[in-house]
Amino acid sequence: MTFLTVQHVSHQYFSSDNYTKALEDISFEVSEGQFLSLIGPSGCGKTTLLSIIAGLIHPTEGTVLLEENEIQKQKVQLGYMLQQDYLFPWKTIKENVLLGPHIQRKKDVSMEKQAEELLAEIGIGDTKNLYPNQLSGGMRQRASLARTLITDPKILLLDEPFSALDYQTKLKLENLVATILKTYEKTAILVTHDIEEAIAMSDTIIMLSASPGKIHKIFSVPEELQQMNPFEARQHAAFPSFFQNVWKEMDDLGQ
Numbered sequence: 305m306t307f308l309t310v311q312h313v314s315h316q317y318f319s320s321d322n323y324t325k326a327l328e329d330i331s332f333e334v335s336e337g338q339f340l341s342l343i344g345p346s347g348c349g350k351t352t353l354l355s356i357i358a359g360l361i362h363p364t365e366g367t368v369l370l371e372e373n374e375i376q377k378q379k380v381q382l383g384y385m386l387q388q389d390y391l392f393p394w395k396t397i398k399e400n401v402l403l404g405p406h407i408q409r410k411k412d413v414s415m416e417k418q419a420e421e422l423l424a425e426i427g428i429g430d431t432k433n434l435y436p437n438q439l440s441g442g443m444r445q446r447a448s449l450a451r452t453l454i455t456d457p458k459i460l461l462l463d464e465p466f467s468a469l470d471y472q473t474k475l476k477l478e479n480l481v482a483t484i485l486k487t488y489e490k491t492a493i494l495v496t497h498d499i500e501e502a503i504a505m506s507d508t509i510i511m512l513s514a515s516p517g518k519i520h521k522i523f524s525v526p527e528e529l530q531q532m533n534p535f536e537a538r539q540h541a542a543f544p545s546f547f548q549n550v551w552k553e554m555d556d557l558g559q
């Protein structure tokens with residue numbers, strides 16, 4: 305069954321004296337457990353599309369359905385991971401992770417145990433009583449991942465979550481996120497400027513063209529790369545030729 309359906313979505317931003325046509329007639333489907341990436345030139349509407357899928361922006365035209373119900377008419381648990389971690393500086397890492405459950409009034413010992421287990425699983429168990437300013441950027445993004453996962457979101461929306469990290473940390477985090485999402489069988493949509501990252505992490509890549517953003521091409525990542533973690537995928541013989549195909553297509557957009 306199709307999990308998420310984006311149907312004929314167009315969006316315009318209006319201001320007092322003009323308007324910007326950000327997206328035009330975007331349609332695609334995502335199945336449960338799929339990892340989809342959105343790529344395209346700067347300003348092509350990737351973040352706008354992610355915000356529409358999150359229900360934060362109402363599209364000028366079209367609809368987004370989750371399990372056949374309009375996303376804006378239901379209370380869907382979505383997870384968001386952004387370039388900035390937005391951890392609260394006055395709360396410990398464990399308290400930050402427990403923020404979602406506390407808002408949902410799930411304030412019991414089992415949640416605390418789950419937070420600790422999650423932090424341990426993503427490799428920062430010993431930071432639970434520290435404050436965000438005592439952690440490196442990569443560790444903070446790990447904490448942000450734990451905070452997202454503890455609410456058991458139906459979909460994870462990832463808006464360039466690794467772009468502020470150094471290359472080494474970024475590779476480690478890509479691996480961790482991909483592995484965790486596979487383990488928990490989560491559906492994810494990643495916005496990225498990085499073609500390599502999109503190939504290494506996802507099953508499907510949607511390339512948008514700009515002004516307004518339209519679907520230019522949908523790529524299926526080669527099966528053998530999908531089976532691997534991002535680090536292994538980058539080493540595989542099929543990676544460079546597929547990268548070249550995607551790169552050429554992006555280059556042909558000339559934007």
Ligand SMILES: Nc1ncnc2c1ncn2[C@@H]1O[C@H](COP(=O)(O)OP(=O)(O)OP(=O)(O)O)[C@@H](O)[C@H]1O
Nearest residue numbers: 317318324325326345346347348349350351352353
């Ligand atoms: N709040 C807003 N008001 C008016 N125009 C906006 C607003 N947000 C985005 N836009 C415009 O909509 C278009 C798409 O922007 P969006 O941020 O979605 O693109 P993007 O592909 O995510 O960009 P980037 O890759 O640079 O992050 C751009 O022309 C942008 O200037």
